[in-house]
Structures are given as C-alpha cells and as structure tokens.
Amino acid sequence: MKRNLIISALCLLAVVSCKQTVPASVPATIEDGVIVLETPAREPGQTSALGLTCDPIETVRVGFVGVGGRGSSAVRRYTFLDGVEIKAICDLEQSKVDKNIATCTDKGLPAPAAYVGEDSYKQLCERDDIDLVYICTDWLSHVPVAVYAMEHGKHVAIEVPAATTIDECWQLVNTSEKTRRHCMMLENCCYDFFEMASLGMAKAGLFGEVYHVEGAYIHHLSDGWDSSECWRLDFNMANRGDNYPTHGLGPICQVLDIHRGDRMDYLIAMDTPSYNGKVAAKRFRNSDECLDGDHTISLIKTEKQKVIEVQHNVYAYRPYSRMYQLTGDRGFANKYPCEQISIKEFNGHDAVSAAIGDSLKATYLPAFVNEIQDKAREVGGHGGMDYIMDYRLIYCLHNGLPLDEDVYDAAEWSCICELSRISLDNGSMPVKVPDFTRGDWNKTQGFNYALAK
Numbered sequence: 304m305k306r307n308l309i310i311s312a313l314c315l316l317a318v319v320s321c322k323q324t325v326p327a328s329v330p331a332t333i334e335d336g337v338i339v340l341e342t343p344a345r346e347p348g349q350t351s352a353l354g355l356t357c358d359p360i361e362t363v364r365v366g367f368v369g370v371g372g373r374g375s376s377a378v379r380r381y382t383f384l385d386g387v388e389i390k391a392i393c394d395l396e397q398s399k400v401d402k403n404i405a406t407c408t409d410k411g412l413p414a415p416a417a418y419v420g421e422d423s424y425k426q427l428c429e430r431d432d433i434d435l436v437y438i439c440t441d442w443l444s445h446v447p448v449a450v451y452a453m454e455h456g457k458h459v460a461i462e463v464p465a466a467t468t469i470d471e472c473w474q475l476v477n478t479s480e481k482t483r484r485h486c487m488m489l490e491n492c493c494y495d496f497f498e499m500a501s502l503g504m505a506k507a508g509l510f511g512e513v514y515h516v517e518g519a520y521i522h523h524l525s526d527g528w529d530s531s532e533c534w535r536l537d538f539n540m541a542n543r544g545d546n547y548p549t550h551g552l553g554p555i556c557q558v559l560d561i562h563r564g565d566r567m568d569y570l571i572a573m574d575t576p577s578y579n580g581k582v583a584a585k586r587f588r589n590s591d592e593c594l595d596g597d598h599t600i601s602l603i604k605t606e607k608q609k610v611i612e613v614q615h616n617v618y619a620y621r622p623y624s625r626m627y628q629l630t631g632d633r634g635f636a637n638k639y640p641c642e643q644i645s646i647k648e649f650n651g652h653d654a655v656s657a658a659i660g661d662s663l664k665a666t667y668l669p670a671f672v673n674e675i676q677d678k679a680r681e682v683g684g685h686g687g688m689d690y691i692m693d694y695r696l697i698y699c700l701h702n703g704l705p706l707d708e709d710v711y712d713a714a715e716w717s718c719i720c721e722l723s724r725i726s727l728d729n730g731s732m733p734v735k736v737p738d739f740t741r742g743d744w745n746k747t748q749g750f751n752y753a754l755a756k
C-alpha cells in the first residue's frame with residue numbers, strides 16, 4: 304500500500320515535471336515531447352471568419368501606409384486598376400509621400416491626401432472615405448497598423464509576412480473575426496503563372512494524390528544589406544528561424560487545401576550556423592552576432608500525413624529559387640531551376656516535352672487569368688503576378704466575395720517565423736501548429752477562386 308502510494312506520487316511528479324513551459328509569444332508547454340501553444344478563447348460575439356463576405360464595394364477607396372520600395376510599386380500598379388480611388392498616402396518620410404502623390408497626379412488622377420510620421424497612419428485609418436488600408440511597412444509595424452485599421456472599419460491588405468509572432472497572428476485573426484473586416488496577406492507568389500497552372504493541374508487530379516510539397520525563399524540579398532535603414536538585417540540578426548516563409552509556403556498550402564480539408568499539424572526545424580549573416584552583421588552593424596542561421600529548413604506534417612518542406616536562405620551565393628515542387632502518386636511539378644511537369648500517362652519517367660508542358664499550362668491556368676494576363680505582363684510587378692494579385696483582391700471586394708487568401712492563411716503562413724524559432728531553440732523539438740480556425744479547418748472542402756455569378 305505504502306509502496307503504491309510512493310509510485311503514484313512519483314508518477315504525478317513525472318506528469319507535472321514533463322509540463323515544462325517554453326518561452327514563446329503565447330503560453331506554451333511541452334506535452335509528450337511536443338511543444339504545444341495555448342489557443343486563446345474567442346471573446347463573446349466573436350465568430351469564425353471562414354468564407355467571410357462583406358457588402359460589395361463599387362469603387363474601392365484605398366489608403367497606402369508605407370511607400371518605400373514595395374509600397375511605391377503598389378501605388379503605381381493601382382493607378383492601372385479600374386474601380387479604385389487612391390485616397391491617401393502615408394509614410395515616415397515626406398519625400399516618399401510626395402513621390403507617390405506625383406505618381407497619381409502624373410497620370411491625371413486626383414492628389415491623394417498626405418500623412419507623414421510614425422503615428423499618422425491612425426489619422427488615415429480614421430477617415431470615413433477609405434475602404435481598404437494597404438500596408439507595406441517593415442515587418443514590425445504590420446500588425447499594429449492592420450489592427451487599428453480593422454478596428455476603424457477598414458479592410459486590410461498586408462505585405463509578407465503579415466506577422467512575425469504567434470501572438471501577432473492571433474491578433475489578426477481575432478480582430479478580423481470581431482470586426483468582420485477582411486485581412487489579406489499579399490502573398491503574390493500564389494499568383495505566378497506556373498504556380499496557378501500547376502495548382503489547376505493538381506485540382507484536376509493530374510498528379511494524383513499530392514503528398515509531398517516543397518517551397519522556399521532562397522535569394523542572395525546582401526546587396527540590400529548595404530543600407531543604414533535595412534531593418535531586415537536588424538531583424539535577422541535578432542531572430543533565429545525562417546523569417547520569410549510565406550513565398551514558399553503560400554502556393555503549396557493552396558495545393559494541399561490547408562484549412563480547407565487539411566491542416567498543418569506539427570513542425571520541426573533545423574538550421575546551419577550563421578556564416579554570411581555574420582559577415583553582414585560585422586560589416587554593416589559592427590556586431591559579432593547574427594541569430595539567423597544562413598540556411599533554415601522546416602518540415603511540417605499535415606493532419607492527412609502529407610509532408611511540407613520549407614527553406615530559407617537569404618545569404619548564399621546561389622541563384623534565386625522558391626523551389627515550388629509538388630509530388631503526387633501520379634505526377635510531379637517543379638519550378639526551379641527549370642519548369643518540369645511529369646505525369647504517369649505521358650511516361651512519368653521523364654518530364655513532358657516543352658510543347659505538352661505549354662499546352663498543359665495554358666489549359667489549367669484559371670480562366671480569369673486569360674482575360675487579364677496581357678495587361679498583367681504590361682503593368683508588371685514580378686512579371687505580372689503582383690498585378691493579378693491586386694486585380695483579384697479588388698474583384699472580390701467589388702463583388703462582395705470571400706478573398707482568395709483569408710486571415711487564416713495570413714496567420715498559418717506567417718506563424719512559421721516563430722514556430723521554426725521555437726523548434727530550433729529547443730533542439731529541433733516538434734511544435735504543434737496552432738489551429739487558427741479553432742476546429743473549423745475541415746468545414747470548407749478545397750481551395751477555389753470565388754467568381755461572381
């Protein structure tokens with residue numbers, strides 16, 4: 304009896320002690336060797352934003368916050384879109400605001416209002432003649448601006464990654480669910496031609512059951528480090544992990560129907576030491592420390608046992624690659640270094656010929672792309688995909704349709720930044736991926752582009 308009591312007490316101690324806490328932006332514990340992050344409860348009145356639709360907007364009135372490199376390109380592209388008005392431009396620097404106002408007036412459009420200064424985005428968001436706040440600031444200010452804008456009744460579009468921590472991801476989800484405003488992350492790589500065509504092929508079953516997918520952001524950025532304002536180098540020096548996962552992840556998550564029939568279950572990450580990151584830290588910041596390893600790999604297992612592989616390397620002397628690879632039980636698609644499609648019916652041993660590949664791509668591109676691709680290529684923005692992304696966002700707002708990329712995509716694709724960091728800091732331990740839909744990931748069946756009837 305006494306012996307049994309002692310054993311019970313020891314077992315209890317073991318259970319208590321295996322529930323260690325792990326530093327993370329939300330409460331986290333280790334359960335059975337897996338790091339589990341707490342899911343916050345919904346507030347009263349807050350409901351799911353899956354398939355969120357809002358009243359159609361005939362003319363979408365836009366305010367831009369952050370008009371450096373990326374924001375200026377977006378303002379220029381928006382001058383080519385029908386059914387939009389550029390109402391306001393905001394930045395920390397007057398000269399950038401002036402330059403973007405000139406982009407509009409040079410095309411004969413009315414001059415947007417100017418907002419300059421760190422908090423001036425608040426005045427922009429408080430205006431009652433803006434429908435959409437388009438955010439292209441550095442990573443650390445995406446979420447404060449987006450939350451403030453949604454709380455003031457605006458839809459938001461946020462550059463990538465939408466958020467850098469799990470806590471910020473929840474802020475976006477909770478605010479969108481409470482305010483019933485759209486929150487789209489501007490993941491332009493989902494709109495590149497090969498990605499959209501092979502998504503169409505995957506949906507049509509040409510590759511059979513797609514069970515392994517790869518994506519990456521491999522881009523030698525060291526020319527961009529050469530600036531006292533390069534906030535990205537500062538961020539990478541201070542943060543280990545895949546700090547830019549969404550270009551690789553977005554298109555492959557659409558293929559796997561993530562939160563539309565499957566979900567990311569858990570992640571493990573590994574990284575190399577920092578080599579060129581440290582060289583940049585020394586050269587541009589006179590620092591010996593760079594926490595971001597040069598190459599980071601995250602492996603993610605889905606609920607349906609599929610495997611996702613995502614890589615990040617912005618330091619290596621190697622050609623640009625987003626990898627983008629789909630493997631199914633009847634076929635395969637690969638984008639880098641060269642496009643390859645192989646399908647069992649066409650002799651799955653080799654890639655199909657260029658002629659068959661071109662014909663497949665033309666057949667499986669979504670029909671709406673055929674209507675706008677000439678203009679998209681002419682306006683440009685990474686070869687046209689940026690314009691297609693803008694076109695789809697505005698089309699869905701005009702027609703009161705759910706967006707292609709919803710707030711759960713923004714959270715799921717962005718949360719890999721902190722999840723990879725947590726796994727790395729704990730010896731590559733598995734980390735559960737939060738279910739930002741809070742149990743609804745299987746309610747929608749399959750990704751699709753909403754179209755007006």
Ligand SMILES: NC(=O)c1ccc[n+]([C@@H]2O[C@H](COP(=O)([O-])OP(=O)(O)OC[C@H]3O[C@@H](n4cnc5c(N)ncnc54)[C@H](O)[C@@H]3O)[C@@H](O)[C@H]2O)c1
Binds near residue numbers: 371399440444491
């Ligand atoms: N999707 C893509 O292909 C792509 C490409 C490049 C950059 N990006 C993303 O775009 C965003 C911006 O990157 P960038 O290269 O243009 O950076 P950038 O430094 O050139 O521009 C950021 C701008 O935001 C402004 N800003 C910062 N805080 C602000 C605030 N509180 N209010 C108003 N303005 C503020 C800065 O003054 C600056 O002009 C980042 O999230 C980046 O990851 C995406």
